Amino acid sequence: MIRFTVRSLSMNRVSRMPEDRVAALQRRRLRALVGHAIQHSAFYRERYRGIDPDRFELEDLAPTSKGELMAHFDRVVTDPEIRRADLERFLDDPNNEGTLFRGKYIASHTSGSQGQPMLIVQDRGLSELMFGLQMTRGNARKPTPLEAARRLCSPARLAVVTLKRGFYPSATVFQAIPAAARPFLRLLWLSQTDPDVIDRLNAFRPTALTGYAGVLEELALEAESGRLRLSPELQQVVSNSEVLTDRARARIQAAFGLHVMNNYATGECTFLSNGCRTDPGAHVNADWAILEVVDADNRPVPVGTPGAKVLITNLANRTLPFIRYEVGDVVTMATSPCRCGSRLPRIERIDGRTADTFWIEEGGRYRQLISSVFKNAFDYAREVREWQAVQVERNRFSVRVEVLPGQELDREHLRRALDRQLELYRFQGLVSVEVERVDRLGPDPETGKFRRIVSPIGPPKDLEQRLRVDPAHPGPIPSGVTSRGPRRAGSPGR
Ligand SMILES: [Zn+2]
Numbered sequence: 330m331i332r333f334t335v336r337s338l339s340m341n342r343v344s345r346m347p348e349d350r351v352a353a354l355q356r357r358r359l360r361a362l363v364g365h366a367i368q369h370s371a372f373y374r375e376r377y378r379g380i381d382p383d384r385f386e387l388e389d390l391a392p393t394s395k396g397e398l399m400a401h402f403d404r405v406v407t408d409p410e411i412r413r414a415d416l417e418r419f420l421d422d423p424n425n426e427g428t429l430f431r432g433k434y435i436a437s438h439t440s441g442s443q444g445q446p447m448l449i450v451q452d453r454g455l456s457e458l459m460f461g462l463q464m465t466r467g468n469a470r471k472p473t474p475l476e477a478a479r480r481l482c483s484p485a486r487l488a489v490v491t492l493k494r495g496f497y498p499s500a501t502v503f504q505a506i507p508a509a510a511r512p513f514l515r516l517l518w519l520s521q522t523d524p525d526v527i528d529r530l531n532a533f534r535p536t537a538l539t540g541y542a543g544v545l546e547e548l549a550l551e552a553e554s555g556r557l558r559l560s561p562e563l564q565q566v567v568s569n570s571e572v573l574t575d576r577a578r579a580r581i582q583a584a585f586g587l588h589v590m591n592n593y594a595t596g597e598c599t600f601l602s603n604g605c606r607t608d609p610g611a612h613v614n615a616d617w618a619i620l621e622v623v624d625a626d627n628r629p630v631p632v633g634t635p636g637a638k639v640l641i642t643n644l645a646n647r648t649l650p651f652i653r654y655e656v657g658d659v660v661t662m663a664t665s666p667c668r669c670g671s672r673l674p675r676i677e678r679i680d681g682r683t684a685d686t687f688w689i690e691e692g693g694r695y696r697q698l699i700s701s702v703f704k705n706a707f708d709y710a711r712e713v714r715e716w717q718a719v720q721v722e723r724n725r726f727s728v729r730v731e732v733l734p735g736q737e738l739d740r741e742h743l744r745r746a747l748d749r750q751l752e753l754y755r756f757q758g759l760v761s762v763e764v765e766r767v768d769r770l771g772p773d774p775e776t777g778k779f780r781r782i783v784s785p786i787g788p789p790k791d792l793e794q795r796l797r798v799d800p801a802h803p804g805p806i807p808s809g810v811t812s813r814g815p816r817r818a819g820s821p822g823r
Pocket residue numbers: 605606607608612667668669670671675
């Protein structure tokens with residue numbers, strides 16, 4: 330426990346270190362990871378043929394993708410005892426929830442909302458790293474030895490509300506609290522589908538509340554109605570996994586009177602960042618992870634510019650190495666230093682996933698319509714509880730709207746807001762949008778995640794041939810934009 334405390338507090342000091350010292354830490358860990366992968370993984374040995382583990386640059390390493398890692402899973406993992414077939418059997422059995430795969434690995438899978446789920450194994454020791462980061466860099470209160478001592482006398486009460494039970498990374502990591510962290514923390518783990526969520530939360534009186542943005546927004550409504558009573562003990566609200574819209578943030582903040590800390594992470598790297606304690610973004614844990622914001626061709630984009638995707642390197646998972654692993658999220662890094670005092674690179678915006686975009690047709694070519702067009706419009710529709718945009722035909726959309734209890738939909742106001750956004754992004758006259766009022770919008774029954782962006786018709790089959798690259802829109806970034814040698818996110822200088 331003392332070792333955990335000292336280690337965690339020293340982790341926090343890294344966030345105030347000069348960039349070059351963090352970069353040196355990052356480089357040392359990357360070399361160790363790549364060396365280990367080349368030695369113990371047949372897949373990476375082949376992939377990095379010709380790479381000298383003691384002398385290479387990050388850019389020398391070819392990116393990896395989910396499809397590849399899943400196809401070669403047994404050759405990717407560095408422990409030959411791990412077999413994909415055994416892992417799948419383990420994950421198929423709900424009785425294994427809360428237990429370790431082969432007695433030593435935390436096993437999980439990503440949700441299918443991004444296509445094929447990725448299977449993940451990591452050493453149980455990694456949960457100590459994740460909890461250490463959560464309790465220091467991801468803490469609304471500044472971590473000090475005094476604060477740690479105070480926590481021993483009065484442990485934090487953390488309530489985690491997930492959408493449903495299962496082997497989702499955000500759930501499994503919380504199930505594996507390291508013994509060393511237990512004296513500091515009491516945990517209540519709930520699923521939104523549990524019948525008595527509100528009563529149990531009221532009884533538990535959490536000091537910290539963590540959940541998906543959609544779940545937190547529902548709880549905010551319960552707090553507004555007076556059923557959920559968490560003040561004044563609640564000190565921290567953390568949003569995970571889903572994109573936190575400006576509207577959801579405002580509603581949660583108003584209901585609980587607290588700044589919402591917005592974590593950005595993926596199942597492949599659950600400690601990628603911690604939500605900032607003063608500002609809307611999240612700080613990349615650049616000593617343990619590398620986040621590269623890149624265009625469609627893996628070239629870095631300048632800070633302040635949205636990328637087409639990100640490449641993530643998890644420097645701590647040696648069992649299943651994720652090195653320059655592609656994730657289709659649209660991320661923008663901040664250009665200015667942060668008010669909170671952390672010097673770690675800050676993610677300014679997470680604009681949804683590339684799966685959160687539609688492809689529409691204009692003059693025989695395809696153009697991306699990002700979900701922000703709808704999202705921004707609904708930021709002004711205060712009477713709306715939830716919405717969902719469905720692409721009915723290539724250039725025709727139906728927006729389904731669920732209104733808050735006791736309120737009326739102001740159709741004219743919403744229409745104007747939608748038209749304004751369509752005009753702003755130059756889609757006016759190009760696409761038609763109908764508004765449809767529905768009684769209830771719920772999560773996707775398959776994945777348990779709520780989807781605001783639904784495209785039953787999907788991307789066009791001849792997309793690559795008829796792609797229109799448009800610099801005015803986040804998405805594929807045209808060449809030339811990156812020529813000024815931007816700083817790579819998550820890699821603070823050299
Ligand atoms: Zn900050």
